[in-house]
Amino acid sequence: MKYLSHTLLIAAGSIIGTALGSAPSGHTVEPVKSKLTFARDVAPILYSKCASCHHEGEVAPFSLMSYDDARAKSLTIAAVVQQKFMPPWHAVSHGEFTNDRSLTAGQIATLTDWAKAGAPAGDLSKAPIPPTFSSNWHIGQPDFSAKLPKPYAVGAEGPDEFRCFVVPTDFDKDRFVSEVELKPGNRKIVHHIVIYVSTTGEARKLDGKDGKPGYASFGGAGVPVTGILGVWAPGLQPISAPQGTGIMLPKGADIILQVHYHRDGKAEEDQSEIGLKFSSRPVDKKICTTLFGTSLISIPKESTQAETAADMYLSTPITIYDVFPHMHMLGHDMQMMATLPNGSKQELFKVNNYDFNWQTRYIYRNPVHLPTGTHLELIAHYDNSTGNVRNPSNPPKTVWFGEQTTDEMCFAICNFSVDDEHLLANKGHLGGIAVPGKSQTLERVFDRFDTTHSGFLDVAQFADVVNEYQLGKGRSPGRYNPKAISAYFIGLVGKTQKGKISKAEFISQLLITEFGN
Numbered sequence: 441m442k443y444l445s446h447t448l449l450i451a452a453g454s455i456i457g458t459a460l461g462s463a464p465s466g467h468t469v470e471p472v473k474s475k476l477t478f479a480r481d482v483a484p485i486l487y488s489k490c491a492s493c494h495h496e497g498e499v500a501p502f503s504l505m506s507y508d509d510a511r512a513k514s515l516t517i518a519a520v521v522q523q524k525f526m527p528p529w530h531a532v533s534h535g536e537f538t539n540d541r542s543l544t545a546g547q548i549a550t551l552t553d554w555a556k557a558g559a560p561a562g563d564l565s566k567a568p569i570p571p572t573f574s575s576n577w578h579i580g581q582p583d584f585s586a587k588l589p590k591p592y593a594v595g596a597e598g599p600d601e602f603r604c605f606v607v608p609t610d611f612d613k614d615r616f617v618s619e620v621e622l623k624p625g626n627r628k629i630v631h632h633i634v635i636y637v638s639t640t641g642e643a644r645k646l647d648g649k650d651g652k653p654g655y656a657s658f659g660g661a662g663v664p665v666t667g668i669l670g671v672w673a674p675g676l677q678p679i680s681a682p683q684g685t686g687i688m689l690p691k692g693a694d695i696i697l698q699v700h701y702h703r704d705g706k707a708e709e710d711q712s713e714i715g716l717k718f719s720s721r722p723v724d725k726k727i728c729t730t731l732f733g734t735s736l737i738s739i740p741k742e743s744t745q746a747e748t749a750a751d752m753y754l755s756t757p758i759t760i761y762d763v764f765p766h767m768h769m770l771g772h773d774m775q776m777m778a779t780l781p782n783g784s785k786q787e788l789f790k791v792n793n794y795d796f797n798w799q800t801r802y803i804y805r806n807p808v809h810l811p812t813g814t815h816l817e818l819i820a821h822y823d824n825s826t827g828n829v830r831n832p833s834n835p836p837k838t839v840w841f842g843e844q845t846t847d848e849m850c851f852a853i854c855n856f857s858v859d860d861e862h863l864l865a866n867k868g869h870l871g872g873i874a875v876p877g878k879s880q881t882l883e884r885v886f887d888r889f890d891t892t893h894s895g896f897l898d899v900a901q902f903a904d905v906v907n908e909y910q911l912g913k914g915r916s917p918g919r920y921n922p923k924a925i926s927a928y929f930i931g932l933v934g935k936t937q938k939g940k941i942s943k944a945e946f947i948s949q950l951l952i953t954e955f956g957n
C-alpha cells in the first residue's frame with residue numbers, strides 16, 4: 441500500500457504541476473484568484489468527508505481537523521481527491537448507498553481550486569467547529585461487549601495469521617441483535633475480522649489448547665457455524681439491522697472472532713473488542729447472510745483480465761440490504777447483475793479499481809426487492825500481471841482459491857431477508873433461497889473431473905478438484921492434504937451415495953454457502 445500511494449502521488453504530483461501551469465519561459469505564473477476559504481468552503485467538506493478517519497488515533501496517518509492540518513497538506517489533498525484515491529470509495533455508481541463517502545464534482549473542484557489559490561484561511565472565527573470523536577462505541581453503550589481476555593502477540597516475521605477468539609455467550613434464550621461493532625485493538629496488524637456464530641460448543645473447547653489465546657484456523661471458523669454476525673475491515677461502519685429485522689444469536693452460542701493478522705515487520709499485540717446491541721423492537725424477519733460466489737478460482741500468471749463468474753436463480757423472493765464484494769490483492773473489478781423474470785436488468789453493484797485495503801460493505805439506501813426466478817450473476821476480473829503494483833508475488837504465480845493474502849477469493853457477501861417470512865405471524869422460512877444457474881463454470885468443471893461419466897466424484901477425483909482450484913497443483917499442501925479435505929467434504933455433503941459427491945451436491949456446495957436460514 442505504501443508503494444501504491446507513493447506511485448500515485450508521483451502521478452498526482454504531475455497533475456498538480458500541470459494544473460498549476462508550469463509557465464512557459466518568459467511568463468510569470470499568475471496565482472489563481474479564488475474567493476474560496478478554509479473557513480467557509482473547505483472545512484465543511486473535510487469535517488464531514490475526511491475527519492472520521494483523519495483524526496488522532498484513527499486509521500489515517502495524519503489529522504485533518506484544523507486549518508493548519510489542511511494547509512500543510514493542501515496540494516496533496518487536491519491531488520488525491522482528483523485521483524479519487526481519497527476518500528476511499530470504489531463503487532462506480534453513486535447515490536444509491538447510504539454510506540457513500542465519495543465527493544461530488546463540485547466538492548473536488550472546491551478542494552482543488554482552494555489549494556491552487558494558496559490555501560487561504562478566511563475568517564477562522566467563523567469556521568465550523570471540528571467534529572468530536574470518542575473512542576467510545578459508535579453504536580452507543582452496547583448491551584453486551586467482550587474484549588479478548590489477554591493481548592494476543594503477533595510476531596514480526598512469518599506468513600499471515602488467522603486466529604479465532606471465542607466469546608462464549610450464555611444467554612438462556614435466542615436473541616436478536618440489532619447492531620454489531622468491532623473495535624480492532626491494533627489497526628497496524630488487524631487486516632480484517634469475520635464474526636461467526638457457532639452453537640456446537642466446539643470452539644470453546646479449542647480455545648487456548650496451544651497455550652495461546654484462541655485457536656488457529658486457516659479456512660473459516662474451523663468449527664461448524666450457524667451464521668456470520670458481521671465483517672470488519674478498515675473503513676467499515678458498525679452493522680445495523682434495518683427496522684423490523686434482526687440478526688439471530690442462538691442461545692448459548694459461541695461468538696467467534698476470526699482475526700486475519702497481516703504482520704508489519706515488528707512484534708505487535710492486539711486486543712480487539714466486540715459490542716452488540718439487542719433489538720428493542722419486535723423482529724418480523726431474520727437477517728440472513730449469503731456468500732454468493734465461487735471457490736473455483738484459477739488465475740494464470742501474467743493474465744491481466746482473468747475472469748471468474750458465478751450465477752444462480754432465486755427460488756424465493758428476497759430483499760437485499762447490503763453487499764460486500766470480497767477479493768484479495770489481485771481483484772480488479774466485480775459486478776453483480778440481476779435479471780428479473782420480466783427480462784429487465786438491474787445492476788446491483790459495480791466496483792472498479794477494487795482495493796483490498798478498502799473493503800467496503802455497500803449499504804443500499806433503498807433495499808433491493810428481488811422476485812422468485814431472478815437470475816443473479818457475479819463477474820469478477822483479476823490482474824495477475826507484474827504491472828499490478830498490489831500483486832503480492834513478483835514474478836507473478838498462478839493463483840488459486842484460498843485464505844492467504846496471496847490466494848484469491850470471489851464473493852459478494854449479501855445481507856438479506858426472505859420476503860415470505862413473518863416471524864410475528866409464526867411464519868418462518870426454512871431451506872435455501874437459490875438454485876445454481878446453468879451458465880456457470882461449475883458444471884463444466886464437474887464433467888471434466890468425472891472422467892468415468894458416473895455423475896459422481898469420488899474422494900480421489902474430488903481431491904483433484906481441490907488440488908487444481910483450491911490448493912494449486914504442485915503447491916505443497918502441508919497439513920492441508922487434498923485427500924483429507926476431499927474426504928471430509930464428501931462426508932459432510934455427499935448424501936446421495938456414500939463416499940461420493942453428486943453433480944447437484946457439488947454445484948450447490950461450491951456455488952454458494954448460505955448461512956442463517
Ligand code: HEC
Nearest residue numbers: 441445446489490493499500501516517520526527528675
Ligand atoms: C475511511 C477512512 C478515510 C477517509 C474517509 C479519508 N481518508 Fe485519507 N487516508 C486514509 C488512510 C488510511 C490513508 C493512508 C493511505 C492508505 O492507507 O491508503 C489516507 C491518506 C490520505 C492522504 C495521503 C495520501 C498519500 O499517499 O500520502 C491524503 C492527502 C488524504 N488521505 C486526504 C483525504 C481527504 C482530503 C479526505 C476527505 C475528502 C480523506 N482523505 C478521507 C483514510 C481515509
